[in-house]
Amino acid sequence: MNLEIKDLINSNIKSLTPYEPGKPIEDLEREYGIKNAVKLASNESPLGPSPKVLKALEEVISGVHRYPDGNGFRLKKALSSKHSVDMSVLTLGNGSNDIIEFVARCFLSPKDNAIYSQYAFAVYPLIVQALGAEGIEIEAKDWSHDLQSMLDAINKDTKIIFIANPNNPTGTFIKKNEMIRFLEKVPTQVIVLLDQAYFDYSNYELEDVSSSLVEEFPNLIISRTFSKAYGLAGLRVGYSVSSSYIADFLNRVRQPFNVNSLALAAAEFALKDNEHLEKCLRINKDEKERLYKFFISNGYEYIESFANFISFDCKGNSHTVFKSLLPKGVIARSMEMYKMPNHLRVTIGLPEENAIFMESLSSLD
Numbered sequence: 307m308n309l310e311i312k313d314l315i316n317s318n319i320k321s322l323t324p325y326e327p328g329k330p331i332e333d334l335e336r337e338y339g340i341k342n343a344v345k346l347a348s349n350e351s352p353l354g355p356s357p358k359v360l361k362a363l364e365e366v367i368s369g370v371h372r373y374p375d376g377n378g379f380r381l382k383k384a385l386s387s388k389h390s391v392d393m394s395v396l397t398l399g400n401g402s403n404d405i406i407e408f409v410a411r412c413f414l415s416p417k418d419n420a421i422y423s424q425y426a427f428a429v430y431p432l433i434v435q436a437l438g439a440e441g442i443e444i445e446a447k448d449w450s451h452d453l454q455s456m457l458d459a460i461n462k463d464t465k466i467i468f469i470a471n472p473n474n475p476t477g478t479f480i481k482k483n484e485m486i487r488f489l490e491k492v493p494t495q496v497i498v499l500l501d502q503a504y505f506d507y508s509n510y511e512l513e514d515v516s517s518s519l520v521e522e523f524p525n526l527i528i529s530r531t532f533s534k535a536y537g538l539a540g541l542r543v544g545y546s547v548s549s550s551y552i553a554d555f556l557n558r559v560r561q562p563f564n565v566n567s568l569a570l571a572a573a574e575f576a577l578k579d580n581e582h583l584e585k586c587l588r589i590n591k592d593e594k595e596r597l598y599k600f601f602i603s604n605g606y607e608y609i610e611s612f613a614n615f616i617s618f619d620c621k622g623n624s625h626t627v628f629k630s631l632l633p634k635g636v637i638a639r640s641m642e643m644y645k646m647p648n649h650l651r652v653t654i655g656l657p658e659e660n661a662i663f664m665e666s667l668s669s670l671d
């Protein structure tokens with residue numbers, strides 16, 4: 307590489323490790339010459355989008371020569387009625403990853419720090435490092451957030467605490483009362499980004515904190531996504547609920563047309579199909595129980611999950627196990643990069659997909 311260009315790269319960016327996505331099905335099928343591979347690696351909905359979404363997309367697609375609505379009026383209107391909040395508290399993102407980035411860019415400068423847990427979503431440390439801020443990683447407790455230690459780590463330079471609830475990659479969940487007690491103790495000059503990407507799954511089982519909490523806690527930002535339970539990962543749409551004061555700033559760092567017109571319409575129509583969402587949650591619940599039973603009867607230790615995936619001790623190096631599952635047409639996710647070298651994370655799929663996963667895993671022994 308040309309030495310001069312190399313020297314031009316911002317040093318925070320130079321040392322970044324790229325985010326490693328789940329292996330795409332097409333890659334696997336091409337590499338191994340197989341068909342009907344099962345991808346259980348990225349916590350996508352196995353059901354796919356609602357039929358109502360597909361129908362709406364057919365209509366919108368003929369209008370793609372126009373820029374999307376930069377304010378996302380219709381989607382925000384639908385979200386404001388879903389959450390019973392004013393439209394001014396909403397910010398739309400190109401996936402909720404976009405929201406994570408807006409929050410970091412709004413609040414973090416070099417020399418500031420952000421706190422996250424040992425087993426946290428990989429995007430948090432990446433964005434903190436890219437901005438030249440310091441990431442403070444707090445040791446996990448029983449695979450979950452150690453909220454007291456996170457509070458103890460706050461210092462004068464702390465600007466953000468990242469918490470995913472349920473957490474990825476562990477699936478652990480902080481109950482509503484405990485979360486509220488934590489929020490009460492966080493100084494108001496520290497932002498809490500509560501990432502509820504898996505909210506729908508958790509709320510199915512236990513009451514999660516709701517978006518109305520942002521009225522009580524002006525330093526709280528809640529992010530949600532359409533990528534998981536709503537089955538729209540490929541379209542990239544997420545949002546946040548915060549005070550309107552914060553939302554105003556998030557919207558200033560947002561690019562004018564960050565959410566495309568197909569995504570806007572798909573999300574709007576996904577919200578109208580509660581039946582489809584319920585179906586997705588029901589399958590997840592039933593199949594989770596089935597996978598738990600399989601793990602128990604085969605002597606695998608798993609972490610109880612409140613999301614649509616399960617991380618389990620695969621009794622060996624998870625990258626090796628991940629690789630051995632590939633020729634059998636199963637894509638899971640090694641948690642080696644999350645510093646859980648013996649844990650494999652499997653997304654809960656459709657009954658037939660989970661059957662292939664269980665059969666393939668059993669055949670490795």
Ligand SMILES: *Cc1c(COP(=O)(O)O)cnc(C)c1O
Nearest residue numbers: 401402403427474503531533544
């Ligand atoms: C999947 C996931 C997201 C969602 O990302 P999108 O950009 O909305 O697709 C956010 N946070 C966590 C913890 C996730 O696992």
